[in-house]
Amino acid sequence: MVLEQVPGQDAAMTFLRGAAERPHHAYVFAGPEGSGKSLAARAFAASLLCANGGCGECRDCRLALRDQHPNEFVVEPEGRDIHVDTVRDEVWHPAYLTAPEPGRKVFLIREADRLVPGRRRHAAEGLGGAAGRRRLPPAVGSGARAARRRSGAGATS
Ligand SMILES: [Zn+2]
Numbered sequence: 001m002v003l004e005q006v007p008g009q010d011a012a013m014t015f016l017r018g019a020a021e022r023p024h025h026a027y028v029f030a031g032p033e034g035s036g037k038s039l040a041a042r043a044f045a046a047s048l049l050c051a052n053g054g055c056g057e058c059r060d061c062r063l064a065l066r067d068q069h070p071n072e073f074v075v076e077p078e079g080r081d082i083h084v085d086t087v088r089d090e091v092w093h094p095a096y097l098t099a100p101e102p103g104r105k106v107f108l109i110r111e112a113d114r115l116v117p118g119r120r121r122h123a124a125e126g127l128g129g130a131a132g133r134r135r136l137p138p139a140v141g142s143g144a145r146a147a148r149r150r151s152g153a154g155a156t157s
Pocket of ligand 1: 054
């Protein structure tokens with residue numbers, strides 16, 4: 001299983017295994033550089049997109065682990081910030097459209113602390129609104145700090 005292949009984050013991976021069975025609309029992955037946030041987020045995305053909960057072998061897993069799954073939308077900073085147009089085009093619009101393939105859509109916002117102030121809530125509401133909820137995303141790892149900053153949804157920071 002893909003979540004078991006993330007090294008040194010046993011507690012966070014235990015949490016994510018449970019979360020993959022009944023996911024909230026958004027999670028914040030926070031921690032120091034090199035702690036495996038991106039690897040964990042990618043593995044979690046695979047576990048959400050795979051019909052077998054993240055087997056690591058199927059097409060869905062292989063594509064998700066390379067950030068190439070058609071139902072996975074990856075948002076990255078352009079320069080210093082993630083701008084409002086990027087949030088609108090890469091989060092809001094696809095959140096309200098039918099997924100390219102049957103199944104869930106997963107949004108991965110890298111370095112969500114670079115969302116232009118005022119847009120963090122906007123991004124989280126875009127995903128929460130699409131899911132019919134408006135709640136602060138649960139934090140993974142040392143994410144309490146990031147959660148208080150309302151960093152966004154499905155995010156690494
Ligand atoms: Zn799989």
